[in-house]
Amino acid sequence: MxxxxxxxxxxxxxxxxxxxxxxxxxxxxxxxxxxxxxxxxxxxxxxxxxxxxxxxxxxxxxxxxxxxxxxxxxxxxxxxxxxxxxxxxxxxxxxxxxxxxxxxxxxxxxxxxxxxxxxxxxxPWGAYLGEDALENGVDVMVSSWRKHASSQIPTNMKTTGLYVNSMLATEEAKGNGYTEAIVLNKEGNVAEGPGENLFLVRDGEIYTPGLAESILDGITRRTAIELARDLGYTVHDQATISRGELYTADELFFTGTAAEVTPIRSVDDNVIGEGTKGPVTDEIQDQFFDLVEGRLDGYDDWFTYV
Ligand code: PMP
Structure with missing residues (x-):
């Protein structure tokens, strides 16, 4: 590396x-x-x-x-x-x-x-979950490990010690043949990935767990919310998402600095939508790459030029 x-x-x-x-x-x-x-x-x-x-x-x-x-x-x-x-x-x-x-x-x-x-x-670090992941999506499992509660350790901060929890979830997923994990919080609701935030699409609206769900306040999460709203989508950014809602989602995707915007094509072997990158995910992902590669006007404040 x-x-x-x-x-x-x-x-x-x-x-x-x-x-x-x-x-x-x-x-x-x-x-x-x-x-x-x-x-x-x-x-x-x-x-x-x-x-x-x-x-x-x-x-x-x-x-x-x-x-x-x-x-x-x-x-x-x-x-x-x-x-x-x-x-x-x-x-x-x-x-x-x-x-x-x-x-x-x-x-x-x-x-x-x-x-x-x-x-x-x-x-240099290419696509975190692989180039194929960005195009075709990843197969994920819900981890048996729960996220720390924010009453146990601040979960909205990037503390090194927190990441042994992420490592356990990632290794469990890989060991079972999946690319990545989804981690539930102490209440059993959806929190996030080991190094990604999670978004769900249902009936054309977008949902993502709120900050009180033991998630990191991801900067790509903020970016995706803003882009999606600019595209005209309703985004529920303080959602509580149950495990069952994952399986019936029209689309799911991860966001993160490393993972960028990565579609999820199955959860615990349940196919999500058509089992490919869904249309809303596709639009947001396209917009994201147009943005970070400097092809969108109006976002100059977000760049520090080398
Ligand atoms: N959740 C966790 C646990 C993470 O480690 C990351 C990666 N920093 C994210 C979410 C996504 O955050 P960001 O978009 O700021 O990279």
């Missing part, structure tokens, strides 16, 4: 790939006490541009809040570092991974004087 990556940015400077190292007694490694982002830079018609960078950066800082994880760099410094990294790596489109975590000092659960370490990596 990291072939061809020469440098990363770490704690204020660019370092060679092989030198981007941390100590094995790092707090974040032991307790998952870190936060991260996943961002994409697209090769737009006006050149490489990072999509909705400001929103990702805001979520990055906010994710650290409950953990008193203060990121010791100004947003402008992280922006400059990211743009410079993409330039130095000569990337046109790429995935960008900022991470901040408690470093090495002591190993009490309380991070005490552990310094906050910050790093940014960037590398």
């Amino acid at each position: 990291f072939q061809g990556v020469d440098e990363l940015w770490m704690d204020g400077e660019f370092v060679d790939f092989d030198d981007a190292q941390i100590h094995v007694l790092t707090h974040g490694l032991h307790y998952g006490s870190g936060v991260f982002e996943g961002v994409r830079c697209y090769d737009t018609v006006d050149g490489p541009a990072v999509f909705r960078w400001e929103e990702h950066l805001e979520r990055f800082y906010q994710s650290g809040k409950p953990y008193d994880l203060d990121i010791p760099f100004e947003p402008e410094e992280l922006t400059e570092a990211t743009i410079e990294l993409i330039r130095r790596e000569e990337l046109e489109s790429c995935y960008i991974r900022p991470i901040a975590f408690y470093g090495y000092d002591s190993l009490g659960v309380s991070p005490g004087d552990c310094p906050t370490k910050v790093a940014i990596g960037a590398w």
Whole structure:
């Protein structure tokens, strides 16, 4: 995955790939006490541009809040570092991974004087669930693992430790021959994918679980809601969706920075709609790629040009 990556940015400077190292007694490694982002830079018609960078950066800082994880760099410094990294790596489109975590000092659960370490990596990353997935959709299963309740851990933040739950769900799905999982929340309602938000289409209207359903406030989710409304669809963005409603949906799709807009063609072996990319999904996906590749007017604010 990291072939061809020469440098990363770490704690204020660019370092060679092989030198981007941390100590094995790092707090974040032991307790998952870190936060991260996943961002994409697209090769737009006006050149490489990072999509909705400001929103990702805001979520990055906010994710650290409950953990008193203060990121010791100004947003402008992280922006400059990211743009410079993409330039130095000569990337046109790429995935960008900022991470901040408690470093090495002591190993009490309380991070005490552990310094906050910050790093940014960037590398080319194609369709997360595969090119075929974008066109033909994915087969998914409802995981036997439930999402953490937001009373147990803030689920609207990208904390590293949260992702062992996502890993369990993903591995369970793959182990059973599916491409991806859908995870229910503690109440048994639909939450999201392990790394994606979920949308349902029924009778021409669009539904997506609300923020109180233990989901991440996905930036692609926000984008899809806005695009769908601009296209004239009614979008219910605070929906509660039961497991059974998945099986009777006309269409289902995932959204995410990595997964972009990926159709779901079956859930637990129940074919959704015609078992292909549905017409509403198709329209939103088309609009999404027109947007991120810079072919739609009026969204310039969402791009940070390299
Ligand atoms: N839910 C989870 C659990 C995720 O990890 C992601 C990926 N960041 C998403 C949803 C989608 O969020 P975004 O569109 O901001 O990438």
